[in-house]
Amino acid sequence: MGVAQRSWWGVVRRAARAGVDAGEVFGLAYAVVARWWEGAYGWEQEEIWPRRLHQVAGGDAGSDLEWWRAVGRDAVIFPEVVAVADALLDPVMAQLVWADSGGERPRALPADGQFCRRLGERLGKQWLGPLIAVDYGCPLLAWMGSVIRLRRHPGGRPGPYARFDENPWWVRQEHRPSTMAAGLRVLSREKKAPGSGTNWRAVVPAEQRFLITNLLGEAEEQLQQLHGAQVGTTAEVARSMLEGLSRGSDLLDQVLLRVMVAAVNAGVRLDMEVAFSSPAGQVTQLSWEQAVTSVRFEELAPVSAFPVVPGRRWGPGWWWSATTGRHVVHGSAAMRTQLMLLDRDPAVTGLAGRPVRFAWRDETDGRVRSWVPQLFARYADGTGLFADCPSSPASGGARAQRAGAVLEAACARVGWAYQRLEPLLAVVAGNLRWLAGYRHPRYRGPSGLQAALVEAFAVSRPLLEGAASVGDPLQVLPVVYHALWSGQLAAGLDEPLHGGSLVRVPADGGPERGSGAGIDMLGGE
Numbered sequence: 001m002g003v004a005q006r007s008w009w010g011v012v013r014r015a016a017r018a019g020v021d022a023g024e025v026f027g028l029a030y031a032v033v034a035r036w037w038e039g040a041y042g043w044e045q046e047e048i049w050p051r052r053l054h055q056v057a058g059g060d061a062g063s064d065l066e067w068w069r070a071v072g073r074d075a076v077i078f079p080e081v082v083a084v085a086d087a088l089l090d091p092v093m094a095q096l097v098w099a100d101s102g103g104e105r106p107r108a109l110p111a112d113g114q115f116c117r118r119l120g121e122r123l124g125k126q127w128l129g130p131l132i133a134v135d136y137g138c139p140l141l142a143w144m145g146s147v148i149r150l151r152r153h154p155g156g157r158p159g160p161y162a163r164f165d166e167n168p169w170w171v172r173q174e175h176r177p178s179t180m181a182a183g184l185r186v187l188s189r190e191k192k193a194p195g196s197g198t199n200w201r202a203v204v205p206a207e208q209r210f211l212i213t214n215l216l217g218e219a220e221e222q223l224q225q226l227h228g229a230q231v232g233t234t235a236e237v238a239r240s241m242l243e244g245l246s247r248g249s250d251l252l253d254q255v256l257l258r259v260m261v262a263a264v265n266a267g268v269r270l271d272m273e274v275a276f277s278s279p280a281g282q283v284t285q286l287s288w289e290q291a292v293t294s295v296r297f298e299e300l301a302p303v304s305a306f307p308v309v310p311g312r313r314w315g316p317g318w319w320w321s322a323t324t325g326r327h328v329v330h331g332s333a334a335m336r337t338q339l340m341l342l343d344r345d346p347a348v349t350g351l352a353g354r355p356v357r358f359a360w361r362d363e364t365d366g367r368v369r370s371w372v373p374q375l376f377a378r379y380a381d382g383t384g385l386f387a388d389c390p391s392s393p394a395s396g397g398a399r400a401q402r403a404g405a406v407l408e409a410a411c412a413r414v415g416w417a418y419q420r421l422e423p424l425l426a427v428v429a430g431n432l433r434w435l436a437g438y439r440h441p442r443y444r445g446p447s448g449l450q451a452a453l454v455e456a457f458a459v460s461r462p463l464l465e466g467a468a469s470v471g472d473p474l475q476v477l478p479v480v481y482h483a484l485w486s487g488q489l490a491a492g493l494d495e496p497l498h499g500g501s502l503v504r505v506p507a508d509g510g511p512e513r514g515s516g517a518g519i520d521m522l523g524g525e
Contacts, residue, residue, distance in 0.1 A: 004079035011082060014089045024169035029085035031139040033077045034177030036132070045127045052076045070183030080123055087122050094147050101148045109133070109144065111224075134220070139175035143168050174281075212258050219251035242315070246308040272410050274356040277301050288358070292414045298324070298350025298378045303357050306331030319343070321351050322439040322485075329353040335374055335389035338421045340432045342377045342385075343439070346487060350378035358407060371403035373418065386411060386418045393422060431493040438481035445479035450488070453480060457489055457503050464499030 015022040040046050054061055056072040087093050093115060100113035111133045120129035132140060146168035226244050272288035277300060286295070306316040306329065318327040319339045328351045330336045335353075342348050352375075359370040373386040386407060390396055400420075407418040424432070444450070449470065456466045467476040480503070483489040490506040491497065 004082045007086065008082050011085045011089065014086070018089055020089070020169060025085045025089060026081065028139060028143060028169050028171050029081045029088060030077075031171045031175050031177055032084055032143075033080045034073070035135070035138055035140075035175070036080075036128075037073055037077055039135075043128075043131070045125070048124075049076055066187055067184075070180055070187060073180070073183075083123050084119070087119055088143065093118065097144045097147045098151050101144075106152075109141075115144070134224075139171055142172065142175065146170075212255055215251055215255045215258065219248050219255065222248040222251065242308040245305060249305040250307070252304070273359045275359065276303050276356045285359075288410055289414065291356070292384075292416070296350075296378075297355045297376045297384060298352045300352055300355035302329055302352075302354040304354060304372055306354065320440075322441070323348055324350055331374065332389065332391065334391040334423055337424055337429045337432065338375060338387065338389045340429075340436050341421075341424070342375075343436075344432070344485060344487070345377075347379050347381075348377050349380050350376075352376045358403075358410070360406060360410075369403065369406070371400075371407060373407065375421075384411075384416045386416070388420050390420060391423060393420075425494065427496055428493050431497050434497060435481055435485040438478055439485050443478045443482035444486075445482070449476070449479055450483070453483055453489065454505055457505050460502045460504040462500045463491065463497070463503045466503055 011025065012022045015025050037049070040049055053065075053068055053072055053076050056075050057064070057068045061068040096113075096115040096118055100109050100115050101107065112130060113133055116133040117126075117129040119132070120126050132138070135141065150168065222244055226241055232240075273285055274288055274291045274295075275283060275285040276291075276295065276297075278284050279299060279301075281301075283303075291297075308315055314333050316329060316331045317336065319330055319336055320326075321328050321339070321343050323343050328339060330339055330353055339351065339353075342351060354372050354374060355376050357370055357372045359368060361367070362369050374389050375385075375387040377385040377387070379385070388396070388400065388404065390400070404418065404420050411418040423429075452470045453466070453476075456469050463480065464473065464477075467473045467480050470476050480489065484491055484503070487506065489503050491501050491503045495501070
């Protein structure tokens with residue numbers, strides 16, 4: 001420790017000569033090593049940190065090991081922080097980063113790069129280099145990226161993020177290590193509610209940890225294959241990347257389920273839980289009742305990707321919602337049709353695709369089950385609808401039927417709803433697709449034209465005749481279609497729309513709330 005303290009003053013002098021704030025250098029090095037500290041439990045070769053920690057604890061941390069890990073972290077890792085800060089200021093190390101990146105001929109950073117190997121050697125941990133080289137998303141990798149960008153663009157890059165790119169010592173919010181107080185709060189929660197702290201290795205058997213680690217390794221390997229240059233035609237590269245992403249997503253889904261199983265087996269209560277990705281990108285799990293009152297499901301990104309099946313005519317896509325003004329992901333033609341229907345419902349205020357994963361313990365066999373509903377809709381009164389959109393009533397088999405019954409009961413408990421939305425008649429779906437082409441507000445037309453349409457269709461009359469009575473059909477018809485979409489006008493959708501279709505102003509002012517918004521009123525099924 002004394003040697004590290006004396007070395008730090010050399011780092012301060014080197015930073016001053018380089019024109020860099022020593023505090024920023026220390027902050028980045030501290031973030032890098034603190035991240036290593038969190039993963040050190042899995043490093044069998046690490047022998048120095050455990051010995052130091054016991055020394056800080058007075059000889060033996062004993063049963064208070066987790067407490068000392070939170071309290072003693074900064075003292076234990078200080079020598080490595082100084083060594084990393086010294087390495088990051090060394091121009092030779094920056095040159096190694098530049099060489100690993102391919103220099104003037106850019107390439108993906110290799111897993112056995114010279115920089116990471118040399119950094120491990122400088123720390124006296126030769127085995128560390130390969131581990132940190134594949135730690136994607138870490139602050140060290142962000143620093144390496146900044147060094148490379150500054151070498152390629154000495155004058156800086158234009159754009160809103162240029163000021164961050166040009167400062168390699170800036171530590172992003174998500175990279176900043178937790179404080180000692182935060183660590184102690186976690187331990188306090190663990191005492192009050194077992195399973196809520198960090199005693200993972202103590203309560204989860206080695207076999208389960210091994211399975212989870214292997215699945216994560218497979219997912220990481222699958223995603224690593226997508227790094228770097230892709231060679232081939234656009235169609236071939238896109239297909240390869242979609243298949244890789246789908247496989248990686250499936251593996252991560254398996255990891256999530258096994259972690260839930262491990263938590264239940266370790267004593268964590270699991271009546272009905274939901275897992276989701278927060279707007280900040282952090283995976284969060286809450287009880288169902290708590291999530292209902294605190295989570296805006298309509299604002300969440302998909303918790304898992306829709307699968308890409310080679311050879312299938314339909315794949316995942318995006319639907320621009322007139323309700324929210326944002327895109328909503330969908331995974332099939334059947335789901336897109338249901339999105340159109342809900343987007344047209346005036347009672348719907350928000351939409352999201354696959355926002356949460358439900359998990360519960362099956363009462364029949366005690367096993368943990370999970371299900372990801374395809375669709376969520378928020379209504380104006382604050383209630384919500386979770387839905388699946390099968391292409392036929394039998395789609396999904398018995399597992400989907402059992403999960404649907406569980407979700408229906410869970411949603412009913414809080415006054416919400418779950419439904420398996422039945423496919424629409426082909427003619428109704430076709431009419432909706434046509435009207436959806438005019439859902440954008442730009443087709444609303446001036447207020448005077450809207451009023452003229454309401455007057456023209458005050459009594460039921462043919463679509464083309466009513467449009468011609470108002471003005472040039474080429475200008476009026478888009479406004480008519482938008483009015484039919486938004487419910488200001490009504491027509492029977494159980495027959496193909498054409499110039500002779502009867503159109504009228506609806507007596508009740510528009511479609512009723514529900515997954516079949518306006519279809520019954522318009523004569524469909």
